[in-house]
Amino acid sequence: MQWLDTRRAPAALRCTYCGTSGDFAHHTSFSYMGRDYALYCCPLCASLIYDPPDIVVAIPKPYTEAYKQNIRVGNKYYLESGYSADFIARCGLAAMSGVPQAAWKDHLFVDVGAGLGLGSYLIQSMFDIETLVIEPSYTGELGRELLGIEIHNAYFEHLPADVMARLERKPTLLHLNSVIEHLRDPGAVIRELMQRTRIEVIAAIVPDAAAIDTNASFTAMLPYLAPGDHLHLPTAEGMRRLFHGLGFAHCEVRQVGALLMAVGAQRPIASPSQAEIDAARDRFLAKLVGHPNVQVAGGAAARLLPLALATGDEALLGRIRARFAQDLDAGQLTAMVKGGGTWAEIPFHLGPTAFWLAVDAFSRHVSEAGYVWLDLVEAFAERIAVDYPPYSMQSLDFKWESRMYRAHFLAAEGRGRAAAIWLESVVESAADAVRGARPEQVARARVALEAVLAAAPGPLPASPAAEEQSEPALP
Structure with missing residues (x-):
């Protein structure tokens, strides 16, 4: 699971x-799950194309129990940690761009490739x-079961006649x-859809090829590369060019992080404001x-918790604290994560x-x-990186953030040498291209380490634990 230095x-x-059509220059190659993948760059629009393009995970028909269990685990991750509520709200509202409420x-809001159906659940x-x-x-099928909404479990061309009539x-x-x-x-x-229905607005969220950075850790780029899937x-x-080629008179594409929010319409586009997106989210x-x-x-x-902390919404924070106080015990969960508890028991949102x-x-x-909560961040990141590497990026991010956060409070409590060890571990992780801290995190840790060492000179202990054992008033 790494970038390949080959041309x-x-x-x-x-x-x-x-x-x-023509000769596309090689952009990058990488190795993932025992296979090598290559991306090539379009000379006109700079989009990236996989070659060979047909490396796709085979789906057994009828579904085997092993396949269904794998999908259930993937959707558990998606519900507990994977989806972005901001992007669900953003894409849902964008599909309604320029359509007045009275109309x-x-x-008809048509959600194709709806997954579990969260976007439609929001709209409904x-x-x-x-x-x-x-x-x-x-x-x-799982979306129907979990959310209780009507999801047509068929390819477009196999939809029943009454459903096609609705289009x-x-x-x-x-x-x-x-x-x-x-x-x-x-x-x-x-x-093909346009032959059946008049599409007034099309809204799509896609990964941004321009955001693929081979200088970043491979793990950070993995969700956007999604080899064997994208x-x-x-x-x-x-x-x-795609939307204009389909005949949409108006087109707007916005970069949002490493993704693109693209809208095509037959009338001028009125994109939702960030305030409207936040309110819907x-x-x-x-x-x-x-x-x-x-x-x-x-x-x-889990998604509301950081929002409540950022806004200082004490009423919401109180409700979330009460919920997690009932559901989560940091010490017990740390023991479960370290002791081989199953992922049916462990929430995927636990690290963040x-x-x-x-x-x-x-x-x-x-x-x-x-x-104690920071100890759980550490344990969870180590466990998920071993069991589910594709799902580990977010938790590894929080692991390195938690080490810097811990160091901040250790230094504030006068335990500067222990703080320095935690910061040094973040800096040294840069050597690990897969699980190491991001360059921005390493840079921040290096600055903090210099400040801590200046305030607490002297040789460092072998580990944070060794330093902490030398002080009686420790967590």
């Missing part, structure tokens, strides 16, 4: 997004608009959240917290949640509890 000859390819009832629960949710995979009755607002990069020919799929990665220019999560399914509700609470509960504890001057 390949150009490959004769066709761009999925702008249609350019919502005259449109917050807006007066008819939805049509399509997810042909086993995940669609023809109203203009469509097409929602494609993390779909386009999975399709061999997204233009052909969308054109077939190609567009640039903003690639998405503009918060209402959505507040609704999910009350859901009877523990994965759904726990994942929503433990970090934010530590932040909350330190802010209330309950440092003893704060250090």
Whole structure:
């Protein structure tokens, strides 16, 4: 699981997004799960194309129990830690761009490749608009079971006649959240839809090819590369050319982190403001917290916790504290994580949640509890990195943040030499290209380490534990 320092000859390819054919220069190669992958760059729009393009994980039909169990674990991760509520709200609202509220009832919100259906769940629960949710995979079956919404578990061409008739009755607002990069020919799929329904707005979230940084750790880039799952990665220019080529008169593409939010429309686009997105996100999560399914509700609470801390919403913080005080015991969970507890028992949000509960504890001057939560961050990151490397990036990030956070409070308590050891471990992790801290984290740790060493000169102990054992008043 690493970048490969190799160069390949150009490959004769066709761009999925702008249609350019010819020799595409080699962009980068990497090794993942025993296979080598190569990305090539379109000379016109700079989108990235995998070659060979057909390295796709085989799906057994009928589904085997082993396959279904693997999908259940993946969706448990998605609900508890994987999805971004901000992006679900952003893409859902973007699909309604420029459509006045009075006209919502005259449109059909079509969610193709809906996964568990969270985007449609948001729309159904917050807006007066008819939805049509399509997810042909086993995940669609799980979405029906978990969220209780109607999900058509079939490919578009196999939908029942009455469902196809719904497409023809109203203009469509097409929602494609993390779909386009999975399709061999997204233009052909969308054109087929356009033959059945009048698509007034199309909204898509896709990975940004321009954000693929081979100087970053491979783990940090893995969710966007998604080898064996993503077939190609567009640039903003690639998405503009795709949507204009489909006949949309107006197109807007925005970079949001390492993703692109692309909207095509037949009328001028009125993108939702950040305030509108935030409000929809918060209402959505507040609704999910009350859901009877523990994965759904726990994942929503985990996402609300840092938002409540950032805004200082004490009423919300109090409710989340009470919930987690009932559900989570840091000491018991640390023992479970270290002692071989199963992932059916361990929430995937535990690493980030433990970090934010530590932040909350330190802010209330309950440092003893704060250090115990930070111990859990460490244990969880080590466990998930071994058991589920593709899911470990976020927790490894929080592991390195937790070490710097711990060092800050150790130094404030006069234990500068112990703080220095934790900071030094972050700096030294830069040598690990897979599990090490990000360059920005290493830079911050280095600055903090210099400050701590200047304040507490002298030889460092062999470990933070050795330093802490020399002081009686320790967590």
